[in-house]
Amino acid sequence: MAWLIRPLRRTLFSASLRTPLLHQHPNSTSFSNSRNYISDMRKSAFQDNILRLLRKEIQYEHDHCPPKQPTTRFNSFTVDDRSGEQWIRLKRKFGEKEDITIDVTMFDGSVTVPDSGQVQSDEQLHITFIVNISKGDDSGVLEIVCSAWPNTIEIQKFYVRGCNRTANHPYIGPEFKELDEQLQDSLYELLEERSINDELAIFLHEYMKNKDKTEFIRWLQTVKSHIEKK
Secondary structure (H helix, E strand, O other), X not given: OHHHHHHHHHHHHHHHHHOOHHHHOOOHHHHHHHHHHHHHHHHHHHHHHHHHHHHHHHHHHHHOOOOOOOOOEEOOEEEEOOOOOOEEEEEEEEOOOEEEEEEEEOOOEXXXXXXXXXXXXXXXXXXXXXXXXXXXXXXXXXXXXXXXXXXXXXXXXXXXXXXXXOOXXXXXXXXHHHOOHHHHHHHHHHHHHOOOOHHHHHHHHHHHHHHHHHHHXXXXXXXXXXXXXX
């Protein structure tokens, strides 16, 4: 009889190996559902925590020095805030022919300046702006690249470009500080006559401080809305 029992055991053992796991563990489906439920709970808790922090940050920004309604004018310039973007645009007419456009970045750099006592340093934020002066003909556009520091402007470069910007790598002249000093002074006077001066630098810094806060709050609200969306 032993010769009959041993093959029978091998047959039963092989059959048990081929039996689906589901048949061996009747509770495997409920176990899988439990794991998914726990995973969903963790995900929900994670999202709730992010939303709580975002709401807290938004409320803090509104409670502590909330942003002001941006102004739409500066002297003779109209101001386009470019909501949701990292720059603004100022425009005006000068005389009968000139159209002046100024494109201004948000803060794009800083320098550390020691105070008068040489004890501690102060950080000065930097803004780049580009002045375009056009006379409405084919003579091209005078383009002046400037820096706005907290209370002064500084010309970096100026050149004339074609109206259609066809050249890929146009010659844009030397650095501004390499020019004759009298020519430098004359260009500052040209800008001063068009209200592009230290007063504009002060305005731009105040405006960009407010815009930086406004855009930050808008960004927080956008992130919150995206996470809340089902």
